Amino acid sequence: MRVRSVLPEDLFGKLVEIGKRRGFFWPSYEIYGGVAGFYDWGPLGFLLKKRIIEKWRRFFVHYHQEYVVEIETPVLGPEKVYVASGHVEHFTDPIVRCTRCGRTYRADHLVEEAIGESVEGLSPEELGRIIREKGITCPVCGGPLGEVSTFNLLFKTQIGPYEGSIGYLRPELAQGMFVAFKRVYESLRGKIPFGIAQVGRVGRNEISPRQALVRLREFTIMEMEYFIDPEDREGSCPFFHRMAGEKLPILTHEAKTRGVEKPDWIRLDEAVEEGIIVHPCLGYWMAVGMKFTESIGVPRDKTYFDEKGPDERAHYSTQTFDQLVEVTRWGWVEVAGHSYRGDYDLGRHMKYSGEDLTAFKPYREPITVKRRKILINKAVIGRELKRDAKRVLEALSRMSDSDLEELASREEPVVEGIKLPRGALQVVEVEEKVSGRRFIPHVVEPSFGTDRNVYVAMEYAYREVNGRVVMAFPRDIAPVQAVVLPLVENDERLKAKARSVYEYLVDHGFTAYYDDSGSIGRRYARADEIGVPAAVTIDYQTLEDDTTTLRDRDSWRQVRVRIKDLPEKLEKFIYRGARLEDLGVPVQS
RNA sequence: GCGGCGGUCGUCUAGCCUGGACUAGGACGCCGGCCUGCCAAGCCGGAGGUCCCGGGUUCAAAUCCCGGCCGCCGCACCA
Numbered sequence: 306m307r308v309r310s311v312l313p314e315d316l317f318g319k320l321v322e323i324g325k326r327r328g329f330f331w332p333s334y335e336i337y338g339g340v341a342g343f344y345d346w347g348p349l350g351f352l353l354k355k356r357i358i359e360k361w362r363r364f365f366v367h368y369h370q371e372y373v374v375e376i377e378t379p380v381l382g383p384e385k386v387y388v389a390s391g392h393v394e395h396f397t398d399p400i401v402r403c404t405r406c407g408r409t410y411r412a413d414h415l416v417e418e419a420i421g422e423s424v425e426g427l428s429p430e431e432l433g434r435i436i437r438e439k440g441i442t443c444p445v446c447g448g449p450l451g452e453v454s455t456f457n458l459l460f461k462t463q464i465g466p467y468e469g470s471i472g473y474l475r476p477e478l479a480q481g482m483f484v485a486f487k488r489v490y491e492s493l494r495g496k497i498p499f500g501i502a503q504v505g506r507v508g509r510n511e512i513s514p515r516q517a518l519v520r521l522r523e524f525t526i527m528e529m530e531y532f533i534d535p536e537d538r539e540g541s542c543p544f545f546h547r548m549a550g551e552k553l554p555i556l557t558h559e560a561k562t563r564g565v566e567k568p569d570w571i572r573l574d575e576a577v578e579e580g581i582i583v584h585p586c587l588g589y590w591m592a593v594g595m596k597f598t599e600s601i602g603v604p605r606d607k608t609y610f611d612e613k614g615p616d617e618r619a620h621y622s623t624q625t626f627d628q629l630v631e632v633t634r635w636g637w638v639e640v641a642g643h644s645y646r647g648d649y650d651l652g653r654h655m656k657y658s659g660e661d662l663t664a665f666k667p668y669r670e671p672i673t674v675k676r677r678k679i680l681i682n683k684a685v686i687g688r689e690l691k692r693d694a695k696r697v698l699e700a701l702s703r704m705s706d707s708d709l710e711e712l713a714s715r716e717e718p719v720v721e722g723i724k725l726p727r728g729a730l731q732v733v734e735v736e737e738k739v740s741g742r743r744f745i746p747h748v749v750e751p752s753f754g755t756d757r758n759v760y761v762a763m764e765y766a767y768r769e770v771n772g773r774v775v776m777a778f779p780r781d782i783a784p785v786q787a788v789v790l791p792l793v794e795n796d797e798r799l800k801a802k803a804r805s806v807y808e809y810l811v812d813h814g815f816t817a818y819y820d821d822s823g824s825i826g827r828r829y830a831r832a833d834e835i836g837v838p839a840a841v842t843i844d845y846q847t848l849e850d851d852t853t854t855l856r857d858r859d860s861w862r863q864v865r866v867r868i869k870d871l872p873e874k875l876e877k878f879i880y881r882g883a884r885l886e887d888l889g890v891p892v893q894s
Numbered sequence: 895g896c897g898g899c900g901g902u903c904g905u906c907u908a909g910c911c912u913g914g915a916c917u918a919g920g921a922c923g924c925c926g927g928c929c930u931g932c933c934a935a936g937c938c939g940g941a942g943g944u945c946c947c948g949g950g951u952u953c954a955a956a957u958c959c960c961g962g963c964c965g966c967c968g969c970a971c972c973a
Contacts, residue, residue, distance in 0.1 A: 826933035
């Protein structure tokens with residue numbers, strides 16, 4: 306029956322058209338002219354996105370529920386959080402525009418290039434002064450440059466009516482999990498490793514977003530922070546064996562520097578063993594990510610992991626792989642980032658909040674260790690220094706053990722410009738009982754751009770069959786799961802029966818349509834276009850024996866089943882990948 | 895942000911250069927009727943348009959000019 310299935314050149318254009326016409330997605334605020342970087346999900350797109358999120362949860366949370374929990378944290382955060390995370394510093398770029406041709410440049414990059422030295426940390430004013438003094442002009446047209454301004458990709462607002470209380474819209478979910486780390490860790494009764502997952506909205510004030518759903522100013526992320534003991538590589542990933550033999554397509558940064566452009570397929574366990582992936586956990590979640598994108602319809606050879614070089618990585622990362630998927634319009638786009646974040650984030654939040662965000666692992670038996678300890682003899686200091694003693698003691702209490710030790714080893718230790726009296730610092734060796742080890746957990750982060758993944762699922766579902774569009778979604782992410790159709794339009798008995806079957810399916814939790822408008826072929830076509838996997842047709846035999854036909858969107862074949870069995874059979878068909886032929890008696894056409 | 899191209903019923907588009915008979919045409923879709931025992935059949939009827947927004951030129955603007963918004967492509971940007 307099926308003649309040919311073709312893929313058009315401009316899939317994006319076709320999807321935009323279907324998106325608007327059938328209700329998958331469209332630009333937000335259209336009646337006011339639209340705003341770049343914002344898209345609405347329509348009724349069908351919303352359902353599709355919801356099912357993709359549910360699937361992500363199944364892959365990342367449900368199947369690892371002993372170790373991974375999901376939480377929800379606010380979209381807005383106080384300034385401190387994003388100072389600690391480094392976003393206030395790293396998310397702000399000094400920008401300068403050419404007053405003649407209008408091109409925009411990173412002011413710091415321009416100055417560094419011109420004067421050949423680092424200008425890190427200089428203010429916009431200072432950069433502007435250097436540009437004027439050195440007579441730096443537009444590198445393209447030679448025109449004069451304007452004032453240096455800053456551009457921050459963080460959306461900024463105020464929390465409450467107080468002017469000083471700056472709030473930021475989160476640019477990633479991660480900080481919410483790091484800030485909540487201690488609570489979750491305690492609620493899990495001190496277990497490690499464990500993961501915190503979250504699905505939620507984030508905002509980034511992109512300079513000029515394009516590429517529709519692929520680059521948005523506000524979007525949904527599905528993310529997990531997986532906390533591990535850096536000294537326990539193997540124990541950190543108790544499910545590693547599930548994926549150990551999986552092959553992953555990886556393009557290393559090292560290979561790229563050699564001019565290699567195609568990824569290598571490497572077994573996960575070998576990639577970890579050979580150090581291509583720095584940590585088994587990172588590799589494990591990459592493999593799960595691979596399974597996930599496959600499960601939403603992306604073929605294995607249309608995705609790969611691209612290792613970022615040292616200069617391309619974010620400030621917190623020691624190794625990052627972008628998971629890329631090929632789309633028709635823009636080539637390879639990033640659908641997920643897999644990063645080894647080390648202890649950067651928890652370390653920063655410890656420093657900025659003063660909270661102890663370490664984990665504790667007891668030893669099997671407490672051990673006694675000999676340790677050098679610096680004793681501060683307050684009596685001597687007080688007696689000898691009198692009025693200055695308070696200032697000195699405060700300074701000493703702020704110093705780390707190693708700084709104290711260094712100080713104590715000096716001939717004439719000086720603090721706050723004051724010479725310490727003899728005997729003020731004493732190095733002693735003490736025996737201590739240690740029952741375990743404290744450490745800052747390291748973090749492995751798989752982070753998925755939901756909207757991009759939904760778009761990708763749409764691209765890979767798109768088929769043209771005999772001039773009709775079929776969205777061949779994997780059945781379990783199809784927005785509408787079944788359509789119920791009376792065979793002909795004008796028979797009241799068929800229509801009544803069809804409505805009752807429709808309601809029966811709704812009662813059993815299915816998302817279904819009822820459609821009696823137009824010829825049966827037209828209605829099949831209508832359902833195919835939005836990817837409904839199963840069509841239930843009520844014909845004259847139904848009125849006699851309460852059986853109905855079940856049609857498969859992808860083969861157009863039909864089997865006859867009892868109405869009473871429909872929920873069970875649909876469940877198998879949609880969620881368990883059952884073949885249509887195994888569900889009933891074939892109908893000859 | 896810059897440059898190029900574009901924006902017309904739900905969707906895709908014709909018209910724009912060469913202003914007026916455009917009351918803005920078509921196709922698909924949608925709705926109603928007839929017909930129809932399984933894959934976008936046919937016939938009849940119908941609804942549906944701020945011609946992206948604002949200003950200007952003109953007796954007259956979808957059409958010409960200016961500004962803005964939005965989209966696509968290239969450049970820049972994308973921790």
